[in-house]
Amino acid sequence: MTRCGSLLLVLFVATASLAGCATVQPWQRGRLADRCMQFDPDTGRVTYMTHWQESREGSSGGFGVQGGGCGCK
Amino acid sequence: MGANRHLRLGIFAIAALGASVGLIRAQNDISLQFHAFQDTRGVTVLTPDVDLTRDLTDRSSLRVKFGVDAITSASDSCVRCHPGGEHDRRITGSAAFTQKVGAARFSIGGEIGDEHWYGSTALIASASRDFNGANTTVAGGFSYAINHPVRHPSDDQIERNTAKDGYVSLTQTLSPTTALQVGYEIARIDGFQTNVFLRAQVNDELLVGNHPDTRTRHTIMARVRQALPADTFLEADYRRYHDTWAIDSNALTLGLSHRFSAPFLASVGYRYYDQSGVFFYQPSYIGSPQYFTADFRLIPFGSGLYSGRLEFSPKNGVVGLAPGSALTLEYERYRADTGFQAAIFSAGLRIPF
Numbered sequence: 521m522t523r524c525g526s527l528l529l530v531l532f533v534a535t536a537s538l539a540g541c542a543t544v545q546p547w548q549r550g551r552l553a554d555r556c557m558q559f560d561p562d563t564g565r566v567t568y569m570t571h572w573q574e575s576r577e578g579s580s581g582g583f584g585v586q587g588g589g590c591g592c593k
Numbered sequence: 594m595g596a597n598r599h600l601r602l603g604i605f606a607i608a609a610l611g612a613s614v615g616l617i618r619a620q621n622d623i624s625l626q627f628h629a630f631q632d633t634r635g636v637t638v639l640t641p642d643v644d645l646t647r648d649l650t651d652r653s654s655l656r657v658k659f660g661v662d663a664i665t666s667a668s669d670s671c672v673r674c675h676p677g678g679e680h681d682r683r684i685t686g687s688a689a690f691t692q693k694v695g696a697a698r699f700s701i702g703g704e705i706g707d708e709h710w711y712g713s714t715a716l717i718a719s720a721s722r723d724f725n726g727a728n729t730t731v732a733g734g735f736s737y738a739i740n741h742p743v744r745h746p747s748d749d750q751i752e753r754n755t756a757k758d759g760y761v762s763l764t765q766t767l768s769p770t771t772a773l774q775v776g777y778e779i780a781r782i783d784g785f786q787t788n789v790f791l792r793a794q795v796n797d798e799l800l801v802g803n804h805p806d807t808r809t810r811h812t813i814m815a816r817v818r819q820a821l822p823a824d825t826f827l828e829a830d831y832r833r834y835h836d837t838w839a840i841d842s843n844a845l846t847l848g849l850s851h852r853f854s855a856p857f858l859a860s861v862g863y864r865y866y867d868q869s870g871v872f873f874y875q876p877s878y879i880g881s882p883q884y885f886t887a888d889f890r891l892i893p894f895g896s897g898l899y900s901g902r903l904e905f906s907p908k909n910g911v912v913g914l915a916p917g918s919a920l921t922l923e924y925e926r927y928r929a930d931t932g933f934q935a936a937i938f939s940a941g942l943r944i945p946f
Contacts, residue, residue, distance in 0.1 A: 544728055548769040556826035556850045556858070557818045559764065559774050564626050564644045564658070565923075565941070572630055572638075572937065576927070578868050578890045579834035579842040581778040582812035584719070584734060586758055587704035590662075590683055591711025591742055591789070 621647045625942045632927075632935035639663045652693040656702070660685045674746070683708035689717065697722040710743040710789060715756075730764040744801075745789040754784030770820040778812040793887035794877040802886040805873075810836040824852035834868075840891070842868035848900075856907040864898040889931070896929035917945040 544552070555561045566583065574580040575590065628640040642660040649655055662683035689702025699720050706713040719734030736758045744750035762776030784806060792799040812834045819827040830846040848862035870893040873884035905911065906919035921941040928934050 544766045544769050545726075551770055551820040552766060552772060554820065554826065556828075557772055557820060559772070559816055559818065562624075562921075562941075562943075564624050564642055565921075565939070568626070568628050568640065568642070568939070572935075576890065576929075576933070576935070577842070577866065577896075578838075578840045578871070579810070579812070579832075579836070579844070581758070581760075581780055581810060582776060582814035582832040582834070584760055584762075584776075584778075586736060586756075586780075587685075587687065587706065587713065587715040587717065587738060589713060589738070589740065589756070590706060591708055 621645075621946050623944050623946065625944075626939065627941075628937065628939045630935060630937050633933055637665045654691045656687075656689045656691070658685075658687045662708075681709050683711075687717075696724070696727075710745050712741040714739050728766040731761070732764070733759070733761045735759045740784075742785060742787075742789055752785035752789075754782055754786055756780060756782045772818045774814075774816045776814050778810075778814075780810040782808045782810075788886070788888040791887040791889070793885045795882065795885055796879055800885070802888060803884050804886060804888075805838065805884060808836055808838055810834065826850045828862075838891070839872040840868055840870070842866065856905055858904040858906070860900075860902040860904075862898075862900040862902075864900075865895075866898070867895040869893050889933075892931070894929050894931050896927060896933075898925060898927045900925040911942070914942075914944055915946055919943045 551557060560566045560583065570580070570583065570586075571590070580586070622645070624642075624644040624646075626640075626642040626644070628638075628642070630636075630638040630640070640660060640662050642658065644656070644658045646654060646656045662685075664681040664683065683706060685704065685706045687702060687704035689700050691698060691700040693699075697720065699718075701718045702716075704713075704715045704717060715736050715738035717734065717736040719732065721730055721732035723730050736756075738756040738758070740754050740756065742752045742754070744752060758778065758780040760776060760778035762774060764772065764774040766772050786806065786808060787802050787804045789801060791802060793802045812832060814830065814832040816830045817828070819829075821827055826849070828846070828848040828850070830844075832842075832844040834840065834842040834844075844864060844866045846862060846864040848860055850858060850860040852858050871886065871891040873882070874886060874892055875882075878885045900923065902921065902923040904919055904921045906917075908916065910916045911918045911920045919942070921939070921943075923937075923939040923941075925937040925939075926934070927937070
């Protein structure tokens with residue numbers, strides 16, 4: 521997990537360092553406001569997709585905390 | 594009987610919330626979804642969902658969700674004992690309250706799941722805050738779940754496990770056309786985690802598996818959204834996963850969306866996935882292994898998922914419905930290199946009110 525932890529740290533530091541130079545003003549946000557630019561605009565769709573993928577795959581998570589899962593086999 | 598009671602409770606909660614509409618002027622939303630899943634094992638799952646979000650004040654909102662999985666299966670695990678197939682039903686309900694305080698947003702809620710051989714109850718809390726003129730958002734969350742698998746085919750040998758799950762994420766606007774999100778999630782599960790349905794071959798006998806009682810899962814992810822010229826959008830998601838059962842996996846999703854004339858949005862996507870197997874996986878076992886499994890989710894494999902999606906959102910609303918409503922149709926095709934395939938069809942209707 522050390523490698524994963526290091527990679528995570530690099531990602532966070534890189535992104536955080538970009539924060540200072542982002543100067544997107546409210547009047548420049550037209551395209552950012554589009555639903556296609558949002559992360560998970562349709563939570564119901566994401567919930568369903570992660571649910572059936574977890575019932576087929578050994579890994580899960582990464583996109584927010586989860587509930588209790590299911591007994592789907 | 595328990596399932597019917599949950600069904601009535603869910604319908605009542607949504608009806609009560611919907612009936613309170615009009616008490617305040619707010620941005621409310623109801624989403625109706627229907628999913629149909631069918632795979633090469635003969636399993637069919639029909640899933641209707643209702644998701645209602647309602648503003649309570651200008652700084653607080655309530656979200657209620659209710660769903661059913663109607664499962665008709667003759668899967669490779671069930672068919673050994675039930676050649677004609679087997680039926681099950683899973684009912685889920687959740688509710689979450691969100692309060693905004695300044696640039697921060699706090700949410701607390703719960704989720705319950707009920708099915709014949711599994712029950713779960715979860716408490717979920719999350720928070721997020723905007724910084725840097727809303728160009729940066731930091732979010733985090735925690736959930737605690739108590740789950741009760743039942744040893745199949747008994748109805749009374751109820752086991753227990755608990756899951757603690759935490760995550761943090763950072764969302765950053767990089768330019769007027771680019772947004773980036775990175776995140777990390779850790780989950781620890783303690784208690785009974787054996788698949789109660791699948792039997793492993795041990796010394797020529799078929800036995801229910803035996804999995805370790807603790808599992809810690811680590812996931813990191815990075816996501817990018819890029820607006821391209823001509824009303825086209827690119828999305829790229831990468832997820833790296835590792836757990837203490839020695840599963841390592843990669844998932845890379847790429848998607849492209851384009852708005853054709855005003856009301857139509859078309860999207861195509863592809864998801865690549867691979868994983869290693871758990872440290873105790875073997876096709877069959879001899880001697881007295883401490884851990885053994887026949888769980889198809891714990892073997893090494895790779896897969897691809899193709900998807901196509903069409904959204905119709907006319908300015909004046911979908912035929913007779915409120916302006917802002919949208920109809921969505923989606924088809925997905927999943928293929929694993931183990932020979933497993935699945936097709937998923939989804940239809941959704943979002944109605945603001």
